[in-house]
Amino acid sequence: MGLRSTLAGCATHRVHVLVLEVPGWGETRMRVEAELARRGWTSATSPADADVLLVCGKPGEELESACARLWSQLPGPRVRAAVITASDVASTLERAMDELLDDARHHSDARTRSRQPAKPRDETAHTEHAAPGDSVESTEHDVDMAMDMDVDMDMDMDMDMDMPMPGGIPLASGGPDRDGLEMDVLHVPLGPVLPHWPAGLVVRCVLQGDVIVSAQAEILPAAAQPIGDGLVAGDSGRSVDDKRRLAVIRRSDAAASVLALAGWSFAAGRARRIRDAVASGTALLGVAADLDKLAQSVGRSWTLRWTLKGITVGDTLAQAENGMGQSGSETVRGRLIGWLDEARRTARDDKAEGAYELQDPLALQRSLLSEIPRLLNGTDIATARLIIAALEIETAPVTQTPQSRI
Amino acid sequence: MIDIIEVNPVWALFAPVALGVLALAGAALNGILVSRAERRSFRSGAAIPVFEIARLMRQRRRTTVAADVLLWRIGCAGLVVVAVLKTAVIPVGPWVLADIPVGVVWFNTMDVLVWALVWLIGWGANSAHSLVGGYRFLAQAVSYELPLMFALVTPAVAAHSLRVSDVVAAQQELWFVIWMPIAFVVFCMSVVAFSNWGPFATAASGDIAGGILTEVSGVDRLLILAGRYALLTTGAAFAVVLFFGGGAGPLLPSWLWTLVKTLLLLAAFVALRHRMPAVRPERLAEVAWIIVLPAVLLQTLAVSIVVAVRG
Numbered sequence: 103m104g105l106r107s108t109l110a111g112c113a114t115h116r117v118h119v120l121v122l123e124v125p126g127w128g129e130t131r132m133r134v135e136a137e138l139a140r141r142g143w144t145s146a147t148s149p150a151d152a153d154v155l156l157v158c159g160k161p162g163e164e165l166e167s168a169c170a171r172l173w174s175q176l177p178g179p180r181v182r183a184a185v186i187t188a189s190d191v192a193s194t195l196e197r198a199m200d201e202l203l204d205d206a207r208h209h210s211d212a213r214t215r216s217r218q219p220a221k222p223r224d225e226t227a228h229t230e231h232a233a234p235g236d237s238v239e240s241t242e243h244d245v246d247m248a249m250d251m252d253v254d255m256d257m258d259m260d261m262d263m264d265m266p267m268p269g270g271i272p273l274a275s276g277g278p279d280r281d282g283l284e285m286d287v288l289h290v291p292l293g294p295v296l297p298h299w300p301a302g303l304v305v306r307c308v309l310q311g312d313v314i315v316s317a318q319a320e321i322l323p324a325a326a327q328p329i330g331d332g333l334v335a336g337d338s339g340r341s342v343d344d345k346r347r348l349a350v351i352r353r354s355d356a357a358a359s360v361l362a363l364a365g366w367s368f369a370a371g372r373a374r375r376i377r378d379a380v381a382s383g384t385a386l387l388g389v390a391a392d393l394d395k396l397a398q399s400v401g402r403s404w405t406l407r408w409t410l411k412g413i414t415v416g417d418t419l420a421q422a423e424n425g426m427g428q429s430g431s432e433t434v435r436g437r438l439i440g441w442l443d444e445a446r447r448t449a450r451d452d453k454a455e456g457a458y459e460l461q462d463p464l465a466l467q468r469s470l471l472s473e474i475p476r477l478l479n480g481t482d483i484a485t486a487r488l489i490i491a492a493l494e495i496e497t498a499p500v501t502q503t504p505q506s507r508i
Numbered sequence: 509m510i511d512i513i514e515v516n517p518v519w520a521l522f523a524p525v526a527l528g529v530l531a532l533a534g535a536a537l538n539g540i541l542v543s544r545a546e547r548r549s550f551r552s553g554a555a556i557p558v559f560e561i562a563r564l565m566r567q568r569r570r571t572t573v574a575a576d577v578l579l580w581r582i583g584c585a586g587l588v589v590v591a592v593l594k595t596a597v598i599p600v601g602p603w604v605l606a607d608i609p610v611g612v613v614w615f616n617t618m619d620v621l622v623w624a625l626v627w628l629i630g631w632g633a634n635s636a637h638s639l640v641g642g643y644r645f646l647a648q649a650v651s652y653e654l655p656l657m658f659a660l661v662t663p664a665v666a667a668h669s670l671r672v673s674d675v676v677a678a679q680q681e682l683w684f685v686i687w688m689p690i691a692f693v694v695f696c697m698s699v700v701a702f703s704n705w706g707p708f709a710t711a712a713s714g715d716i717a718g719g720i721l722t723e724v725s726g727v728d729r730l731l732i733l734a735g736r737y738a739l740l741t742t743g744a745a746f747a748v749v750l751f752f753g754g755g756a757g758p759l760l761p762s763w764l765w766t767l768v769k770t771l772l773l774l775a776a777f778v779a780l781r782h783r784m785p786a787v788r789p790e791r792l793a794e795v796a797w798i799i800v801l802p803a804v805l806l807q808t809l810a811v812s813i814v815v816a817v818r819g
Contacts, residue, residue, distance in 0.1 A: 113563035116563060151725070177570040361785075375547075482790075
């Protein structure tokens with residue numbers, strides 16, 4: 103067994119963790135990312151890439167079934183773990199690693215699980231579109247069709263079978279695209295689990311190629327609200343210093359997402375390390391120099407300017423944030439540079455105290471969500487991802503009110 | 509003057525091993541750069557490829573609903589095969605496996621195969637994100653392929669031959685990189701692009717959940733990732749042959765010079781990933797067709813005129 107255990111030992115030096123963030127548990131997710139970096143592990147981009155499925159927070163019903171579906175897509179050896187408070191992150195990951203090493207357990211897991219990939223018409227029909235690694239056909243609409251067809255086939259084999267149905271799924275139908283040609287129409291949901299994606303958000307897209315023809319946004323809520331044990335949850339009764347820290351953490355987290363989506367993983371890593379340093383208690387002045395350097399290299403990069411050219415996030419933000427000195431920066435690049443500037447000014451405390459208060463988060467977040475269909479229409483996925491990251495949607499306040507659907 | 513000779517075909521067994529070692533060195537350098545940025549130790553970074561190989565060997569393969577399994581697996585395994593086939597015409601010092609009269613074309617044929625293979629990986633999984641990854645690669649390939657072809661042709665024009673050994677011999681007095689720098693830069697960018705690496709890795713990027721890699725796990729994923737590094741390595745080795753005089757150099761034996769130059773160029777390719785953001789295919793198309801293609805054509809024209817005048 104020497105070879106097998108050596109292999110397992112090596113493999114667990116670099117575990118890939120798929121993180122499912124429940125709205126409201128942003129702080130836990132950030133702690134997870136920091137801990138992954140410390141251990142030399144990495145975040146998984148899709149279920150196929152993951153060894154560990156880590157749920158941050160208490161998922162609601164829909165997120166829970168999305169989670170079950172993701173779990174069925176992990177290739178194995180696989181470990182499922184959940185973490186509720188940020189202080190448990192390190193011990194949870196440690197336990198996950200021990201479980202990954204347990205060969206007997208994975209043997210029995212492999213024997214008991216189905217060899218076939220979960221079909222889009224099993225009982226979790228409502229959420230199969232939840233997973234990022236979903237197959238093309240698994241959309242709500244098509245799923246319903248597949249179910250009906252299947253029933254029909256059982257009862258009546260004479261039904262019209264002109265159309266081939268690989269895997270029991272009808273083929274995509276065509277439709278005129280933006281150039282007036284006919285192109286396949288795919289119903290593809292983005293979210294709720296994608297790298298650098300707002301927690302719990304699902305954008306149901308109709309795609310032609312990689313161009314979004316129409317989109318609808320919704321947020322899958324948490325089962326409970328996080329207990330306010332950290333910086334992100336709850337806003338009352340905190341010191342000015344805490345507020346400044348929170349502002350820097352949020353801004354650098356948002357910047358890390360946009361930079362990662364722009365494909366600049368190293369700048370994203372720098373933003374993330376600044377965020378983690380502040381979250382772990384480093385003095386704000388201590389990260390100010392790093393923030394300056396990052397802001398400088400982001401501002402100077404002509405490739406970034408070129409690749410983000412012309413991508414805008416509409417006027418909702420400018421209207422909502424007029425008081426925050428950000429008006430006019432409506433492009434994604436402008437937002438990014440604005441965040442970094444704000445973060446470095448906040449770190450140096452050049453601003454008046456009240457400036458980093460959030461302005462009516464709920465109304466702003468709602469208006470951002472309602473803007474998504476309009477903003478995404480006609481964009482390709484890469485642009486859409488940048489736009490959504492630049493909106494910096496906070497999903498938690500929206501789901502914590504009774505009416506969570508938009 | 510190096511006389512390039514064909515070696516016994518038995519050495520073909522050794523070529524994949526050498527390619528594997530060089531590719532692993534590239535992957536280790538990438539790991540070192542990643543872990544240095546994360547402030548972790550040098551050693552843990554250099555070992556990342558080993559850990560990843562162990563992890564993927566231990567992981568199960570998976571399939572998806574109604575996947576086109578045959579084509580999918582062909583795509584996954586194909587990248588490594590293409591890279592190994594490329595080594596056949598790349599001389600290491602004085603030795604080459606096959607000094608065919610159309611060696612330069614052979615290299616180009618192999619990288620055109622990458623179009624099909626990456627598309628098959630994207631197509632086979634029957635998954636929207638994979639498919640988008642496939643689209644992105646084809647869009648990118650339309651931009652890099654023509655400039656790449658002219659960049660390959662330019663040294664061949666100067667050498668009056670498509671035979672790789674003639675191209676090396678023609679650089680006896682002056683390395684081609686010195687008087688055809690545009691062709692060299694375009695060739696290098698194209699190598700990075702067909703290896704789906706760094707700024708040109710949009711087909712496998714995180715914004716589409718890994719794109720062509722979304723649904724791939726276990727040994728299939730290992731083959732794709734290894735194929736990427738192998739393509740990068742053979743690309744660097746061929747650039748050495750085309751532009752840096754192959755094994756030419758003082759003191760060291762010529763085979764060692766080939767390896768040293770290849771490793772240096774490979775390191776530059778790997779490091780490029782950490783320097784700049786992704787170049788989106790639609791932005792690349794504009795630049796590739798309006799600026800790069802005319803520039804490399806002018807380069808070919810200039811070289812042709814020089815060759816014609818000198819007779």
